[in-house]
Amino acid sequence: VSTVVSMRHHARLPKLLPLYLWLLCALPVGIFAKLDLVDGLLKPKGLALDTSAGRIYWAEVGAMKIRSAKLDGTDIRDVLVKSDVLGAPTSLALDSIEKKIYWTARCCSVRRANLDGSDEQEVASAEYSSGIALDRVTRKVYWADWMQGRIMRADMSGSEAEVFYSKNLASPVDVALDPSHDMIYWSDFGRYRIERTGVDVATPVQGLNMSWAVMQTYGIAIDSLARKIYLSDYEHAGIEYTGRIIRTSLDGDDSEVLVSEPGMQMPTSMALDTDNGILYWTDQKSGKIQRLFLQCPASTLIVASRGNDTLEVQYAGSEHGSLTIAPCPEKYSGNLTLACSNGEVSVSSGRCGKRCPAGSVAPTFGLLKHEPDVEVNYGAMDDGERVDVPCPSDLVGVSQLKCKEGIVSVLGQNCRTAQPCKAGDTLVGDALVAYGFVPHGLMDGGACPSGFQ
Known part of the structure; x- marks a missing residue:
């Protein structure tokens, strides 16, 4: 089953698809658990990375906390704990330079504190806030007002909130900035749309190509250098939820499903570590933080040959979901098709067989009793190769030889003395x-x- 499914030429599909259809896009069995970084959480939502300190932060709405852990999921700590459900943190953004964490509260403000939770301050009053992004150049903080259909902003140091954009929005839930191109993106959950405009509002608002969308798109993460956008979306029929992680170009074209598996229910906020090629997201309904390694670096894979020899196969770096061809080592013939999935490489197809060096073989069967024994010379052969070798000297006919795991055997021969x-x-x-x-x-x-x- 393919890990990455291209949606490039698909027509818009019905809103609700049976679960079994999404299994066609699922990751191979055994990789599901490898996605999980932290589990057992109470409605995790907002997510932010501090890669310089090697930590990940999240808002745990059900526990009314901001928590953090190492990037490997260990050393979980409470950063900030609220006692009032209306003050529960929902979305997070992190300023690693000023060592501040920003969040939207369930009601009714945008707030910030030191990374250890101390020195908490209100940045701006904000009703129905969701999603948050920081422009560290202009020192602005952006968020979505999902109830009133607005994109808001304020100074990061604290100021009155102002409406950044509000035309034709239904229920925006997340925002993300592309600082390299001075653009802001938002997901409109109520209209199944992703839109963008310049942070100076001079650029006309553009809707991304959403012909691939079959679910409600929520979280956004942007890779400015690679000009890619990562999206989380999900749908539900009754109590059954199905989620996906999607990657497209910045205009929404060339979309592909990176992850879709039965255990994924409601992926929401996302965070991207571009330096190490790792995508993180929260799954609010399943109570997990998950991650996906987007690349498999060049390395060596230990495989067994047809004859169970232990071989080291070198391969080039590749992207998650891709297939690459790697030649078998010296003295072995064949190629291996390697699959990259969540940072790990495995053999998709192919085997390495030991070559047979040039030599000679003396058949002892198939000759008439009055014929002499014959020694047949042959050249180097690939594993599994069959060749017809002319009989030597004054004999006529051919010998049929086969190479198997470095050993040449005679399939048949009719060498005979010339009459x-x-x-x-x-x-x-x-x-x-x-x-x-x-x-x-x-x-x-x-x-x-x-x-x-």
Whole structure:
């Protein structure tokens, strides 16, 4: 089953798809658990990375906390704990330079504190806030007002909130900045749309190509350098939820499903570590933080040959979901098709077989009793290769040889001593032509009989 499914040429599909259809996009069995970084959480939502300190932060709405852990999921700590459900943190953003964490509260403000939770301050009053992004150049903080259909902003140091954009929005839930191109993106959960505009509002608002969308798109993460956007979306029928992680170009084209598996229910906030090629997201309903390694770096894979020899196969770096061809090591023939999935490489198809070096073999069967034993010389052969080798010296015929795991075997041969042609006659047209004794391999002439020329 393919890990990455291209949606490039798909027409818009029905809103609700049976679960079994999404299994076609699922990761291979055994990788599901490898996605999980932290589990057992109470409605995790907002997510932010501090890669310089090697930590990940998240808002745990059900526990009314901001928590953090090492990037490997260990050393979980409470950063900030609220006692009032209305003050529960929902979305996070992190300023690693100023060592501040920003968040939206369930009601009714945007707030910030030190990374250890101390010195908490209100940045701006904000009703129905969701999603948060920091522009560290202009020192602005952006968030979405999902109830009133607005994108808001304020100074990071604290100021009155202002409406950044509000035309034709239904229920925006997340925002993300592309600082390299001075663009802001938002997901409108109520209209199944991703839109963007310049942070100076001079650029006309553009809707991304969403022909691939079949679910409600929520979280956004942007890779400015690679010009890619990562999206989380999900749908539900009754109590059944199904989620996906999708990657597209910045205009929404060339979309592909990176992850879709039965255990994924409601992926929401996302965070991207571009330096190490790792994508993180929260799954609010399943109570997990998950991650996906987007690349498999060049390395060496230990495999077994057809004869169970232990081999080291070198391979080039590749992207998650891709297939690459790696040649077998020296003295072995064949190629391996390698699959990159969540940072790990495995053999998709192919085997390495040991080559047979040039040599000779002495068949002991298939000869008439009066024929001598024959030693047949052959050139180097690939594993599994079959060749017909001419018989040596004054013998005629061929030997059929096969190479298997470095050993040459004789499948069959009909080498035999060359026999001369005894004197006789043969009918050529209407003439009976007589001939004399002719050694094997030579040619001789015969005179036409009387009455013929």
